[in-house]
Amino acid sequence: MRRNEALAVILTLLATVGTVVGALWYEHHRNETMQVVELLANSPLNGNWSPAALEVARGKPVRLKIRNRETVAHGFSLPDFNVGVTEIKPGQVFVVEFTPDRTGSFPFYCTVWCSREHMAMTGRIVVRGPLAQAAHAQ
Amino acid sequence: MRENYILGIIPENWRLEITRHPRVRAIFKSRWMPLSLLILNLFMFTVILMAGFFGGLSAGNYNFGIMIVWIVWWVVLMMVLVPFLSRFWCTMCPLPLFGEWLQRLKIFGVRPGHKMFGLNKRWPRSLSNMWLMNVLFLATTFTTGFITTRPVATFILMALIILTAIVLSMIYRQRAFCLYVCPVSGFQGLYANFATVEVRVKDPDICAKHKTKGCVVGNEQGFGCPWMLLPYKLTRNTYCGMCFECLKTCEYDNMAINIRAPGADLLVDQKRGLDESWKAFLMLGVAMMFFLVMQGPWGVLKDWANGKTLAGWLSFVAMHAGFNFAVLPAIFLGFTWAGHRLARAPGISLKKSFINYSYSMVPLGLAAWIAFSFGILLPNGSYVLHILSDPFSWGWDLFGTAHFPWTPVLTATMPYLQIASLLIGLLFSLDFTLKLGRQTYGKGETAVWASLPVMGFLTLATIVILWLFIG
Numbered sequence: 339m340r341r342n343e344a345l346a347v348i349l350t351l352l353a354t355v356g357t358v359v360g361a362l363w364y365e366h367h368r369n370e371t372m373q374v375v376e377l378l379a380n381s382p383l384n385g386n387w388s389p390a391a392l393e394v395a396r397g398k399p400v401r402l403k404i405r406n407r408e409t410v411a412h413g414f415s416l417p418d419f420n421v422g423v424t425e426i427k428p429g430q431v432f433v434v435e436f437t438p439d440r441t442g443s444f445p446f447y448c449t450v451w452c453s454r455e456h457m458a459m460t461g462r463i464v465v466r467g468p469l470a471q472a473a474h475a476q
Numbered sequence: 477m478r479e480n481y482i483l484g485i486i487p488e489n490w491r492l493e494i495t496r497h498p499r500v501r502a503i504f505k506s507r508w509m510p511l512s513l514l515i516l517n518l519f520m521f522t523v524i525l526m527a528g529f530f531g532g533l534s535a536g537n538y539n540f541g542i543m544i545v546w547i548v549w550w551v552v553l554m555m556v557l558v559p560f561l562s563r564f565w566c567t568m569c570p571l572p573l574f575g576e577w578l579q580r581l582k583i584f585g586v587r588p589g590h591k592m593f594g595l596n597k598r599w600p601r602s603l604s605n606m607w608l609m610n611v612l613f614l615a616t617t618f619t620t621g622f623i624t625t626r627p628v629a630t631f632i633l634m635a636l637i638i639l640t641a642i643v644l645s646m647i648y649r650q651r652a653f654c655l656y657v658c659p660v661s662g663f664q665g666l667y668a669n670f671a672t673v674e675v676r677v678k679d680p681d682i683c684a685k686h687k688t689k690g691c692v693v694g695n696e697q698g699f700g701c702p703w704m705l706l707p708y709k710l711t712r713n714t715y716c717g718m719c720f721e722c723l724k725t726c727e728y729d730n731m732a733i734n735i736r737a738p739g740a741d742l743l744v745d746q747k748r749g750l751d752e753s754w755k756a757f758l759m760l761g762v763a764m765m766f767f768l769v770m771q772g773p774w775g776v777l778k779d780w781a782n783g784k785t786l787a788g789w790l791s792f793v794a795m796h797a798g799f800n801f802a803v804l805p806a807i808f809l810g811f812t813w814a815g816h817r818l819a820r821a822p823g824i825s826l827k828k829s830f831i832n833y834s835y836s837m838v839p840l841g842l843a844a845w846i847a848f849s850f851g852i853l854l855p856n857g858s859y860v861l862h863i864l865s866d867p868f869s870w871g872w873d874l875f876g877t878a879h880f881p882w883t884p885v886l887t888a889t890m891p892y893l894q895i896a897s898l899l900i901g902l903l904f905s906l907d908f909t910l911k912l913g914r915q916t917y918g919k920g921e922t923a924v925w926a927s928l929p930v931m932g933f934l935t936l937a938t939i940v941i942l943w944l945f946i947g
Contacts, residue, residue, distance in 0.1 A: 353518040357523060365870050431870075
C-alpha cells in the first residue's frame with residue numbers, strides 16, 4: 339500500500355507540475371537559437387498590428403508568431419523577405435520563420451480584406467546589424 | 477403497449493450485471509480505479525488550464541482549453557457519458573480531487589478509523605437540494621458568450637470551480653461541493669436517471685443482515701460513501717457519483733454495476749421534488765436558448781450573449797433567465813393543469829402531478845442536447861486535430877496535424893441526425909408520460925386523460941426545437 343501511495347504521488351506530480359515544467363522547458367529549448375517575436379493581428383480600428391514596428395537582428399533566424407485574436411481573418415505579407423501567410427483564421431496563431439539577411443526598415447501588410455480600414459493595416463520590421471543592435475540595446 | 481416495458485420492448489426490471497465477471501469486478505475493486513483515470517484527467521486539465529492562461533483573449537477555436545472543454549468534453553458528456561454511463565464523468569472528474577485528497581490526507585490508500593481532515597461541518601439543510609446548482613448552472617450559462625470563445629474565461633471558470641471545491645471540502649464533510657454546488661453535477665444527476673448503467677445492491681437481504689455497513693462507514697478496503705448515500709438502499713442514479721468505493725468496501729461483494737433499460741429511474745417515486753423539476757425545465761430551455769444564440773441566424777442575440785454592450789448582455793441575461801426559470805415552467809404548468817382538469821381526480825394535488833410529469837422531459841431534454849451537440853461536433857470537430865499538435869498556440873506540431881485545415885464533416889447529414897435524435901427522445905418522453913401518469917393517477921382512463929395535454933406539450937416542444945434546428 340505504501341509503495342502504491344508513493345507511485346500515486348509521483349504520477350500526480352508528473353501529471354501536474356511535470357506537465358507545466360516540461361511544456362515550458364520544451365518551448366524554451368525550441369527558441370534557444372531563434373529570435374522569437376509575437377505579433378498581434380488587429381484591424382486598424384482595434385489597434386492595428388501590435389507592435390507596429392518589430393526590431394530584429396540581421397543574420398539570426400526569426401520565429402514570428404502571428405496571433406489573430408479577432409473574429410475576422412487576416413493575412414500577412416513581408417515581401418522583402420519573401421514571407422507570407424495566405425490566411426490567419428480567427429483565433430489562429432501562425433508561425434513563420436525567416437532569416438533577415440540585410441539591414442533596413444521593411445513594411446509588412448495584412449493581405450485579407452478584414453475591414454473597411456484594411457489598407458491601413460501595415461507595420462514595419464526594422465533589421466539592425468549586430469553592432470547597431472548592441473548599441474541600440476545599450 | 478405492454479405497461480412494464482420501456483417503449484414496449486425492454487422490461488423495466490431487466491438487468492445485466494457486468495461485475496459478475498471476476499476480471500471486471502477486480503478492476504472496480506482496485507484502488508487504481510478510478511485513480512488512474514483521475515490522474516490521466518489531471519494531466520488533461522493541466523494542459524487545459526495552461527492553454528486557457530496563455531491563450532488569453534484570443535478567439536477560442538484554435539485553443540486547446542476551449543476545444544477540449546466545450547467541444548470534446550461537452551459532446552462526449554451529452555452524447556455518450558450521461559445517456560449510457562450515468563455519472564461516469566464524476567468518476568474521473570479532477571475538479572474536486574484536491575479537496576478530497578486534503579480531506580483524506582491520502583491519494584491512494586485508506587485511513588480506516590481516522591477522522592477526515594477539515595472542519596467536517598454538515599451542509600445546511602435548506603441547501604440540501606438542487607436549487608443552488610440550478611442557480612449556479614444558469615448563472616454559468618449567462619457567461620456562455622465568453623467562456624466558449626475566450627480562453628482566459630475558461631481558465632478563470634475552471635480555476636474558480638477548483639478553488640471553490642477545495643474551500644468547501646475543508647469546511648463541509650465529504651463531497652458537499654459535488655452534491656450541492658457543482659453546476660455540472662445537477663443535470664448529470666437528473667439525466668443519469670435515464671442512463672443505461674447503474675450501481676446497485678445485488679441482494680437486499682444480505683445488506684439487511686449485515687451490521688457493520690462498510691459501504692457507509694468505510695473499512696480497510698475503501699472509504700464510506702463520499703456522496704453521503706446509503707449504497708445498500710440506492711434506488712436512483714441521481715446522487716450516486718460512481719466512485720465505486722462501495723464495490724471495494726462491501727465484504728460480501730453484494731454491490732454490482734448493471735446494464736439496464738434506459739430511463740428506469742424516472743419511474744422511481746423517491747425524493748422527487750420541485751428542485752429536480754426545475755432542473756428539467758432549465759436543461760430543455762437552455763438547449764433551446766443556446767441554439768438560438770450560438771447556432772441560429774440571429775446575429776443580434778449572439779452579440780448580446782458575447783457582451784458587445786452591457787445593455788445587450790443584460791437583455792440576454794433577462795431573456796435567458798426569464799424563459800428558463802419562469803416562462804417554460806409556466807407553460808408546462810398550464811398543460812399539466814389542463815390534464816389535471818380532464819382527469820377529474822380530486823385526491824391528487826396539482827403539485828404532485830406537476831412534479832411527476834416534469835420527469836417526462838428528461839429524455840426529450842437529453843435528445844435536444846444530443847441534437848445540439850451534433851451542431852457543435854460536425855462543423856467544428858476538425859479543430860481538435862490542430863490543437864492536439866499545438867496545444868498552447870506556440871507553433872508546435874507534435875503529431876504533424878498543426879496545419880490540418882478546418883474541415884466540417886458530414887454537415888449535410890446533420891439535420892437528419894438531429895431529427896432522428898429528437899424523435900427518439902420524444903418517443904421515450906411520450907412513453908414515460910403515460911407511465912408517470914399511471915403512477916400518479918392510477919391505471920385506467922384517468923391517467924390517459926391527464927397525460928394527453930402533457931404529451932401535447934412535449935410534441936409542441938419537439939416541433940419548436942425541430943424548427944429551430946432545421947428551420
